[in-house]
Structures are given as C-alpha cells and as structure tokens.
Amino acid sequence: MNNFLKEIWVYAEQHYGKIDKVVYELLNKSRKLANKLNMPLVTILLGHKIRKKAKQLIIRGADKVYVLDDVICNDFKDDVYANILLKLIKSKKPELLLFGSTLIGKSIAPRIAANIEAGIISNCVAFKLNYSSKTNFEKISFITTNKYEGKKEITTVTISKNKLKIVVVKPDTLIDRVLQNRTGNIIDIKLKDNEIVSKIKSLNIKIKQQTEMSSNIIVSGGRGLGNEKGFILIKQLAKAIGGTIGASKPPVDLKWISNNFLIGKHNIVSPKVYIACGISGQMKHMEGVNINNDTIIIAINKDPHCKIMEIATYAIVGDLYKIIPEIIKEIMFRRTNKINNVYKK
Amino acid sequence: MNIIVCIKQIINSIINQESNNKRYGLNPFDEYALEESLKVKDMLKAKIIVITMGTPDAEFILRYSISKGVDEAILLTDNAFKGSDTLATAYTLFKAIKLINNYNLILCGKQSPNGNTGFVGPELAEMLNIPHITCVKRIKSINNTVVIVDRLLDIGSEVLESKLPVLLTITKGDNISRLVSVKGRILARKASIKIWDMKFLNMESNRTGSLGSNTHISKKDENNKQKNKEIFTGNASSIAVKIVDKLLENKII
Numbered sequence: 347m348n349n350f351l352k353e354i355w356v357y358a359e360q361h362y363g364k365i366d367k368v369v370y371e372l373l374n375k376s377r378k379l380a381n382k383l384n385m386p387l388v389t390i391l392l393g394h395k396i397r398k399k400a401k402q403l404i405i406r407g408a409d410k411v412y413v414l415d416d417v418i419c420n421d422f423k424d425d426v427y428a429n430i431l432l433k434l435i436k437s438k439k440p441e442l443l444l445f446g447s448t449l450i451g452k453s454i455a456p457r458i459a460a461n462i463e464a465g466i467i468s469n470c471v472a473f474k475l476n477y478s479s480k481t482n483f484e485k486i487s488f489i490t491t492n493k494y495e496g497k498k499e500i501t502t503v504t505i506s507k508n509k510l511k512i513v514v515v516k517p518d519t520l521i522d523r524v525l526q527n528r529t530g531n532i533i534d535i536k537l538k539d540n541e542i543v544s545k546i547k548s549l550n551i552k553i554k555q556q557t558e559m560s561s562n563i564i565v566s567g568g569r570g571l572g573n574e575k576g577f578i579l580i581k582q583l584a585k586a587i588g589g590t591i592g593a594s595k596p597p598v599d600l601k602w603i604s605n606n607f608l609i610g611k612h613n614i615v616s617p618k619v620y621i622a623c624g625i626s627g628q629m630k631h632m633e634g635v636n637i638n639n640d641t642i643i644i645a646i647n648k649d650p651h652c653k654i655m656e657i658a659t660y661a662i663v664g665d666l667y668k669i670i671p672e673i674i675k676e677i678m679f680r681r682t683n684k685i686n687n688v689y690k691k
Numbered sequence: 692m693n694i695i696v697c698i699k700q701i702i703n704s705i706i707n708q709e710s711n712n713k714r715y716g717l718n719p720f721d722e723y724a725l726e727e728s729l730k731v732k733d734m735l736k737a738k739i740i741v742i743t744m745g746t747p748d749a750e751f752i753l754r755y756s757i758s759k760g761v762d763e764a765i766l767l768t769d770n771a772f773k774g775s776d777t778l779a780t781a782y783t784l785f786k787a788i789k790l791i792n793n794y795n796l797i798l799c800g801k802q803s804p805n806g807n808t809g810f811v812g813p814e815l816a817e818m819l820n821i822p823h824i825t826c827v828k829r830i831k832s833i834n835n836t837v838v839i840v841d842r843l844l845d846i847g848s849e850v851l852e853s854k855l856p857v858l859l860t861i862t863k864g865d866n867i868s869r870l871v872s873v874k875g876r877i878l879a880r881k882a883s884i885k886i887w888d889m890k891f892l893n894m895e896s897n898r899t900g901s902l903g904s905n906t907h908i909s910k911k912d913e914n915n916k917q918k919n920k921e922i923f924t925g926n927a928s929s930i931a932v933k934i935v936d937k938l939l940e941n942k943i944i
Contacts, residue, residue: 361845361846366845422844424813424822424823424824424825425822425823428817448845449825449826449843449844449845450844450845452808452809452810452813452825453813453823453825453826454813455810455813456777456808456809456810456811456812456813456814456817457813457814457816457817457823458817459777459778459810459814460778460781460813460814460815460817460818461817463778463905464778464905465776465778465905465906466777466778466808466810466905466906467906468806468807468808468809468810469807469808487909492805492806492807499911499912500911500912501908501910501911501912502908502909502910502911503906503907503908503909504906504907504909505905505906505907506905506906506907509905514808544822545822545853545854545857546822546824546851546852546853546854546857547851547852547853548849548850548851548852549839549850549851549852550849550850551844551847551848551849551850552847552848552849553846553847554846554847563943587938587943587944588944616845618943619941619943642941642943644934650922650924655922658920659920659921660920660921660922660923660934660937661920661921661922661923662922662923662924662930662934663922663923663924664923664924664925664927664930665927668927669927669930669931671927672927672928672930672931673930673931673934673935675928675931676928676931676932676934676935677935677938677944680935680939680944681944
C-alpha cells in the first residue's frame with residue numbers, strides 16, 4: 347500500500363541567488379527518469395530574492411517549482427533549511443527526493459531521513475529500472491560507488507517499498523541542457539511568523555574566489571614553468587578546457603603570478619580535475635588540493651619520478667612548452683569538428 | 692561540560708602506531724573529533740565519554756581513546772546490530788545517548804571510509820532534537836551556553852555560533868593529534884569498558900541491524916580496474932591526442 351505522491355523531487359541548492367551547477371545536472375538526470383516513470387519533476391527552491399531564478403529550473407526540466415522566498419533563507423543554516431524542507435515533504439509526501447552531493451545536501455538530507463524514517467542512500471551515480479510484471483511496477487534501484495581500501499566498490503542498493511526514498515547523487519559531467527521554451531508551474535510557499543526558529547547564528551562567512559568559469563577544473567603552474575611566460579600557457583589551457591588557474595608557491599614568490607591564485611594550506615581547492623604543470627607535488631602545495639576518490643589529477647612534468655607523478659591519474663612526461671600547445675590545439679580541433687570519442691556508460 | 696564522542700572502528704591500511712592488532716584502527720575523521728574533544732577539555736572542565744557501535748574488537752579503539760585522555764568508554768555490541776544502515780546505526784547510538792542522558796556537546800567524525808556517507812551525525816542530531824553543524828574544521832571557543840566553530844562550505848568557510856547542546860561533525864583542521872602518554876597507556880589498560888547490548892538499550896529488534904534498515908544492498912562488485920595511473924610519454928602531438936581522449940572519456944570536456 348503505497349500512499350506516496352508519484353512525483354520526483356529535486357532540492358535546488360543555491361548560494362546567494364546563484365543556483366548550484368550540480369542541480370542543473372541533477373535535473374538533467376532526473377528528467378530522463380521522470381519521463382521513463384511518467385512522473386512530474388518537482389524542485390524546491392529556498393532562498394531570499396530567489397523567485398526570479400525559478401525559471402532557470404523549469405527550462406532545465408522541472409515541471410513544478412516550489413519557491414520559498416524569505417529573508418530567513420538568505421544564509422544557509424542547517425536547522426532552518428532542514429525544517430522547512432521537512433514540513434513540505436511531510437505535507438506532500440513525494441516518493442523520491444534527490445539531492446546533489448554537496449556539503450549542504452549531505453547535511454540536510456539525513457536530517458529529513460531520520461525524522462520520517464526514510465531510506466537514504468549516498469554516492470549514487472545512476473538509476474536502474476527493473477520492470478516487474480508481477481507487481482506491474484517499475485522497481486528502481488540505485489547504483490552507488492565508493493572507494494574503500496584502494497578498491498572501487500560498485501554497489502546496487504534498493505530501498506524498502508513503503509519508505510520515502512532519499513538519494514544523494516554524485517555529479518559527474520556537470521552537463522547543462524536548456525530548453526528555453528519549456529513551461530512549468532511556480533508555486534510560492536509562505537512561512538508563518540516565527541514559524542522557524544534557529545539555534546545557529548552566522549558570525550562571518552568567507553567565500554572562496556570563484557570566477558564564472560568552472561572551478562571544477564583547475565590548471566595550475568609551478569616552478570617548472572621556468573618563467574612568467576609559462577602562465578600565458580596556463581591561462582590558455584584553462585580557457586580551452588573551461589577551468590580556472592592556480593599556482594604553487596615558487597611562481598608566486600618569484601612574482602610570475604598574483605598571490606590570489608596561490609593554492610596551499612591556507613587556500614584549499616576541491617576541483618574535480620587538477621592539472622599540475624611543472625609542479626613537483628610537494629606536501630606544502632598538495633595539502634591545498636582536496637583529493638578524494640573521484641578527483642582526477644593530470645600532471646605534466648619533465649621529471650617522471652617527482653612526487654606528483656606518483657599520485658597523478660594521468661602522468662605526462664615531457665616538456666610542457668611543447669605539450670600544452672598541442673593539447674590546446676587538439677581540444678579546439680575536436681570541438682570544431684565535433685568528433686566525439688564516445689565512451690558511453 | 693559533558694562531551695560525547697561517537698567513533699567507529701575501521702579495518703585499515705592506516706595503522707595506529709599503538710596497535711598490536713594491526714587489522715583495526717580508528718576512522719581518521721574520528722581521530723579529529725577525538726582531538727577536538729580533548730582540546731575542549733584542555734580549555735575548560737569537561738568529562739568525555741566515547742561510544743562506539745561495533746564488534747567486540749572495537750574495544751581497541753575505546754582503549755586507545757582512553758589513552759588519549761577520555762574519561763569513559765562504552766561499547767555497543769550485539770549480533771542483532773549487524774547489517775545496520777546509517778539510520779539503524781544512528782538509532783542505536785541515540786538509544787545509548789538517551790541512557791547517558793547528560794550531555795552538552797556531541798562530536799562525530801565527518802564520515803567513515805567504508806560508506807563515505809556522513810549521514811550518521813545529522814541523523815543522530817535529528818533524533819535527539821538538537822541542532823547540528825557538519826564539516827567543522829575547529830572549535831574556536833566554547834562555554835556553557837554556546838560554541839563557536841569554523842566550518843567548511845562548498846563555497847568557502849563560515850564561522851557559526853550555536854546554542855548548546857549541539858552535534859558537530861568534524862573534518863580535517865589544523866590540529867595535530869596529540870601523542871599518547873605513558874600514563875595514558877596505563878589508564879587504557881586498566882580501564883573498565885562498559886558493554887551494552889540490544890537488551891540493555893531496550894531496543895526493538897526491528898529498529899536495528901538489517902531488520903531495522905530501510906536500505907538494502909542487492910549487489911556488490913569490486914572494480915579493480917581502477918581509474919588508475921597511466922603514464923604518457925613520447926611526442927607532444929601523440930600525447931595530446933591520447934590525453935584529450937581521456938578528457939572526453941571522463942566527460943571533462
């Protein structure tokens with residue numbers, strides 16, 4: 347007996363008016379699922395002065411957007427957001443609730459799960475549908491990945507039938523497909539006065555320097571560049587690949603590049619892809635790079651034995667002044683000719 | 692000040708130096724949580740209780756915690772706990788904490804390596820009906836009513852003040868884990884560990900273990916063909932072609 351609302355809900359994370367890119371990718375993935383299951387795709391948008399952004403979600407696949415535009419949602423607070431989301435979920439009872447795998451998603455999702463005794467899964471990379479002729483329902487299972495003890499584990503997980511399914515989904519491509527003329531409904535939610543009280547106060551917030559380009563890809567330069575002209579190459583590669591630039595300490599000390607781009611202990615980055623050019627990989631620099639199970643490190647260095655070559659996913663041995671221009675050329679070539687080496691999952 | 696630290700034993704490649712039994716160790720994130728609790732104890736009068744839900748071997752990490760300076764240790768162990776997902780685990784910890792009853796601060800490691808979910812902390816906070824803050828790099832200050840922390844966000848970092856009691860999940864900060872003293876080692880050997888099972892916690896069997904879990908693993912594959920190291924040498928243009936193939940393959944471009 348399943349009295350859930352047959353809808354797929356996606357939490358639309360945003361920061362100070364900007365919707366997080368993982369949401370767009372998640373909408374993409376769940377739009378396909380919604381089509382297969384023939385269910386509407388609904389998103390929840392909490393924030394302040396955020397209502398105008400609701401359209402961004404609709405043109406990316408949402409059929410309905412619940413918007414709560416209130417000053418109390420201006421800053422993210424774990425208890426406030428979780429509370430609001432919980433009220434909405436308890437009143438509507440959707441069957442499937444999806445979050446992007448962000449620090450915020452992973453903070454709110456479990457609170458909701460605990461309150462309503464849902465089944466909650468993390469590290470999901472794909473959905474699998476199995477049609478059961480016996481029950482006449484599509485049974486959904488979730489593919490998750492985890493790296494443990496040096497091995498990559500791929501686990502298929504299901505959730506009990508009579509429980510709300512909450513799934514935290516890992517981003518992988520950050521693809522953003524837009525259909526400008528798509529339409530949908532925007533539903534405003536209002537809070538009653540003093541309905542939500544927070545026990546947490548924000549004293550100070552420090553926002554990492556982020557440019558319009560994706561900081562999911564960082565192209566970084568080190569002493570091996572030899573001189574400041576090396577950063578011209580770094581910037582060109584960053585532009586070609588759609589990333590931002592960074593540097594280790596030696597080039598900054600040598601004034602080849604501004605200290606704004608220094609990556610180290612006091613300026614930590616968490617890119618998906620880290621391209622280290624002429625960087626040896628010393629601890630002082632690498633502790634500025636958050637490396638997790640899925641981080642891809644590409645190193646370009648003359649020395650095949652330096653530290654970074656040991657930890658790189660792809661270690662390129664050679665002269666970066668010869669290699670980087672070739673890589674840029676190859677990327678442009680592929681793009682203009684639209685040649686796709688297809689490695690479909 | 693009463694502090695509870697929830698820790699988890701892992702089968703590890705990271706070996707605690709003190710361990711005779713090299714198979715087990717403490718979840719590295721829990722190591723940071725432990726250190727934060729000891730830092731608080733350095734700052735003001737505090738009692739630290741450490742709890743773990745695990746197999747009987749988990750006694751090792753409890754004694755290790757005592758050697759570092761915690762005051763009491765409790766092992767939650769029962770065959771019925773086997774197969775617990777994050778919610779069932781959080782519920783078990785919740786029952787234990789309800790029994791302890793007196794606490795101002797609860798610390799957990801941000802996540803553990805064999806699940807990497809980071810869910811137990813927030814779930815536990817919800818069950819206890821207290822606020823929580825995840826990814827705390829360090830506790831800046833604390834008194835009997837509030838705590839001020841520095842926490843990570845995807846967009847940067849933030850300083851938050853929370854009323855007590857509160858649950859914090861701790862991630863890597865600047866702290867270096869303190870060494871174990873000789874006195875600590877002696878205390879750890881002599882310490883009496885409380886052992887609580889399902890009956891003692893007055894738990895229903897359908898709230899724990901695989902019976903109490905809403906998520907079920909239907910298939911587990913190990914993919915040893917990892918996205919592992921590949922080395923590229925040779926002439927620049929052939930390297931470029933190969934690496935751009937990889938970029939496309941990984942959907943980077």
